[in-house]
Amino acid sequence: MDILALLAFDDTGWGDEMLMGMVITLLVSVSAMAIGLVFSVFATMSKLSNNVFSRVLGxxxxxxxxxxxxxxxxxxxxxxxxxxLMAAAKSLFNYHEYFEFPVFLTAAIAVGIISGAYSTEVIRGSFLAVPKGQIEAAKSVGMSKFQIFHRILVPQVMRYALPGLGNVWQLTLKDTALISVMAIAEIMRTAQIAAGNTKEPFVFYIFAAILYLTLTTVSTHALNSAENWANKGVRRA
Amino acid sequence: MTISSGYFQMCEGLPGREGWLNFNLMCEKLPDLLKGVPLTIELVSISLFIGLFLALGIAMMRLSNNRVLNGFARGYVFYFRGSPLLVQVFLLYYGFGQFEFVQQSFLWPFLKEAYWCGILALTLNTGAYTAEIIRGGLQSVPFGQIESARAMGMSGLLLYRRIIFPIAFRQALPAYGNEMILMVKGTSLVSIITLMEITGIAKQIIAKYWTPVEIFLIAGLLYLILNFLVTQLVKYLEIKFTPYLRHPK
Structure with missing residues (x-):
């Protein structure tokens, strides 16, 4: 069988399945990144807090x-x-039935926790990069803690964090290949199934690699333009 | 024999299945998981060692003015940094094995073994990441230093050996430390192609006892210890190679 027939968009070819896998990969990555960002905001707060216990936790x-x-x-x-989750439901809500948490969400949370740990370091670094004088100045003009946060810190932290978060995004994208062990039909899993069915592993793993490279290349360009956009008001030497 | 029986007796005393975690089983299976540590260390050190030389070559190609060499290095780095390690492992282990000519070539005794495929994939992968780290280090060498070395009459290898490499090495060390940690973590992927390192053994135990949380916690702890040792090593090297930054005693 030639390669085009293997990758055709019909019932016998695997092109449509592989593209669907790419969509799933993107969906998991986006959800994981979002979940990770939520985690990282909390983790950053606890790492920068004055409370020893919460610092240790972060x-x-x-x-x-x-x-x-x-x-x-x-x-x-x-x-x-x-x-x-079932044990928690049992002890908290006295719920004894068997249930299955959606495996897609489990995957997104698992990858999200990983990407959150890396995002935390990026966001923490960006917080520390905001000059102390600005916060002092904001205090001296009478801004409240919340005002300082959303008027002074957030706009700058977002700009500083963008390159680092871009790296985390690329990591997250590649980490989603590992959730193929959860039998979620993303790129890698689909390639495995296709390779098993057609006995043509080389074609499908190369194709999988090409799909990942497409995703990372498009991301690189998107992140570059996002950085340019975010830095358009910044003076550069 | 007495030490091991004493150890298992100690494990008996720990809380078992009734509690939150089966500490008894965690304690009992620790020696089994420890048997995977040598293979993990072996995979990491072999692939880091060969990968370093590979990376040096790729970095030099990347910095050369030759279009072909430069293009090859760019493509190499692009592929290995842009696709997941898992894809690379699968492509080597399953992908290349399907071809007749590979099976008949002299490489087959290597490529049919999961061990060599794993090492090859890890080496090629770390080669790409390390090449970029080395390139960053080489480019960070101040031009004035190279200029003055040339003015002193140094050329070629001497210039590299005395001036460029030591400075680049110091500069690249923190980033290379991160890469070493990534490699330690990367070795867990070769468990998927049947190698029995820490993760592989953990999976085997879980298939038998169905206690995923307990066993993966122990396995995670072992990786944490390995990575802690790596960070300490890098810290030590960093202090050793930056004598001018030390505080006076």
Missing amino acids: NTYTTVVRGIPELLVIYLFFFGFNNA
């Missing part, structure tokens, strides 16, 4: 998640998350 989160293999986190969620 540091433990980023150190542990960044220190163990992504695959291990994903396995842990795949095998343990549903049981943990």
Whole structure:
């Protein structure tokens, strides 16, 4: 069979399945990135707080998640998350029935926790990059804590964090290949199924690599223009 | 024998299945998981070692003015940094094996073994990332230093050995430390192609006892310890190679 027939958009070819896999990969990455950003905002707050306990909690989160293999986190969620939820439902709500948490969401949360740990470091660094004098100045003109946060900190932190978050996005995109072990039909899993069915692993893994490269290349360009847009008011030497 | 039986007796004393976590089983299976540590370390050190030389070559190609070499290095880095490691492992292990000519070539004794495929994939991958780190390090060497070395009459290898490499090495060390940690974590992927390192053994135990949380926690702890050792090593090297930044005692 030639390559075009293998990758055709019909019932016998795998082109449409692979593209669908690319859509799933994108969906998981976007959800994971969003979940990770929510995590990282909380983790940044706890890492920068004055409370020793919450600092330790934040540091433990980023150190542990960044220190163990992504695959291990994903396995842990795949095998343990549903049981943990059922145990929690049992003890908190006295709910004894069996249920299955959607595996797509489990995957998004698992990858989200990984990407959140990396985002935390990026956002923390950006917070610290805002000059102290600006916060002092904001205090001296009588801004409240919330006003300082959303008028002074957020606009600058978003700009400083953009390049770093772009890197995290690329990492997240590639980490989603690991959720193929959860049997979610993203690029990698679809390629595995197609390779198994057609006995043509080379074609499909190359095609999978091309799809990932497309995603990362498009992201690189999008991130570059986003950075240019965000920095258009900044003076440069 | 007495030490090990004593150890298992100690494990017996820990809370078992009734609690939140089965500490008894975690303690009992720790020695089994520890058996995976040597393979993990072996995979990391071999691929980092070969990868470093590969990366040096790629970085030099990337900085050369030769169009072909430069293009090749660009493409290499683009592919290995832009696609997931898992795809690279699968392509090597399953993809290349399908061709007759590969199966008949002298490479087949290597490529049919998951071990060599794993090492090859990890080496090629770290080669690409490290090449960019080295390129950054080489480009960070102040031009004035190279100029003055040339003015002293140094050329070629001598210039590289005495001036460029030491400065670039110091500059690249923190980033290379991160890459080493990425490699330690990357080795867990070769468990998917049947290698029995820490993650592979963990999966095997879980298939038997169905205690995922306990076993993966122990496996995670082992990786954390390995990565902690790596960060300490990098910290030590950083202090050693920046004598001019040390505080006077």
